[in-house]
Amino acid sequence: MLRTLIILVLVVTAAAGAKVWHDTMRDPVVQRLSIVSKALDPGTAPITIALLADIHVAGPDMPPSRLNRIVGQVNALQPDLVAIAGDLISEKRTATHVYTPEEIVAPLGKVNAPLGVVIVPGNHDHWSDWSALRKQIAKHPHLTVLANSAAQFGPLAVGGSDDAFTGRDDLEATFGAMAPLTGPRIVVTHSPDIFPQVPVDVDLTLAGHTHCGQIAYPRGGAPATMSDYGDLYSCGVSRQHGKTMVTSAGLGTSLLPIRLFTAPEVWLIEIRPPQR
Template identity: 30%
Template sequence: MIILVIIIALWIDIRYIEPNILIEKKLEIGKGNMGEKLKIVHFTDTHLGPSYTLEELKKLVEKTNKQNPDLVVFTGDLMDHPGQYPYKEEIGKVLSGIQSTYGKYAVWGNHDHGGAGVRYYEDIMEAAGFTLLQNESKAVYTEAGHKINVIGIDDALLGKVDIQGACKGIKEEAYNIFLMHEPDLVERVSANNYDLVLAGHSHGGQIQIPFIGPIYTPGLAEIYTHGLYELEDEKYLYVNSGVGTTKMEIRFWNPPQIAVLNIKLPTVSEDIQ
């Protein structure tokens, strides 16, 4: 009887409680206390559908705005089955409510290409006020004069990745934020072209075993599965465990999250302008 009660309680948590908890994962990146700080809110893998609704997305928008972010980034997989999703026109209206000082940026995920997603994703993100990066970069200048390059590549599973094209003209002296859907692609990018890489795709495995980690992650999220990695000195990768679920509407030891990253920027140099 005790074992049965434990199993039932565990199932209730995995299926009905934990998938509906949205946490704020806060991280400090960079060394020293001098210079300007940049606050980034990163969310990914919403997989809008029966298991993640527009009402829940509205709550995500509210949580994001409470952080007063400088940048907001989304790293793909907006709808779980885009061709079947009935409220496509509403998504852009909801996401347009996100406010940020220096803009909102997004890249493509495999679900944004597949399942007829390619027909809708670009228009939705444009309506939401996001700049959709597809093997390209955009420069942002902060009030203190820092140059921030936001670099984004296409999805690797169903799109066409062009890392060289995305990094064209990028200078190491600026602070370079690299957006990709699949985190293992970071191994194809020269460390000279990024200071911080933000990715999703893995869902953190959805199910994690305490002190062990994910029991399964998809292709191109097998080396880097979740959390913060310092790949070289002051060169970081953050793999966000995402918001929604796919295939199975379950999570364990791995609640949905938005990441709030406070970046300590280096001292402004005259040669980055």
């Protein structure tokens, strides 16, 4: 009886370990969404945006070599624009290796998107050496940091909020910078908690930060949401007052280098014109 119990415990432990390893290290799931923007003329070709978040480059789970592979997968999706919703870095205490800003940014230099790459900072970026990270980003002309600012990316008006979790966001400045821009209006933010303050004329808000819990329950939901609004905006697609937001589960990990029932993911979002 005791031997059987020991074997059962070992089997269950091995199965749980295999599940954690799979959920943490698997290739990202590609989630898809299509929305309509009245800012596009009928007959205009759709525009695609790939959303990445919470890359958290650090050992053991997200070395630059793994990020290189993910960048290749993103390039294969052929997005017009790539948005990175913060937390490029991770200095978690459980990390087996902390990489340099140059090592962290180098794989992102290989992203291939005709309209470029938008990056907003997250809380872990600010808790680390954000200035050094930003200097490395600036070496790649197609990588653009938006922090309480905005820019025109082809037909898209894109605003980027600095991190709300650490109190660095200035939404008045962000939306003010977007005002003179034209086309579908996109807001990129690390924390989804700014969503109630996003104007109704914004077509799409893109967020991360929550990891969809990182460690979740098998049937949905998670013990921790990392949002002041609980699970209201913490994962996936949220719609409110005609607005749409996508909160990504992200790619890497924080605190503990494990995921459970929350696969890493990349979102591919199509913005299409109204029908004629």
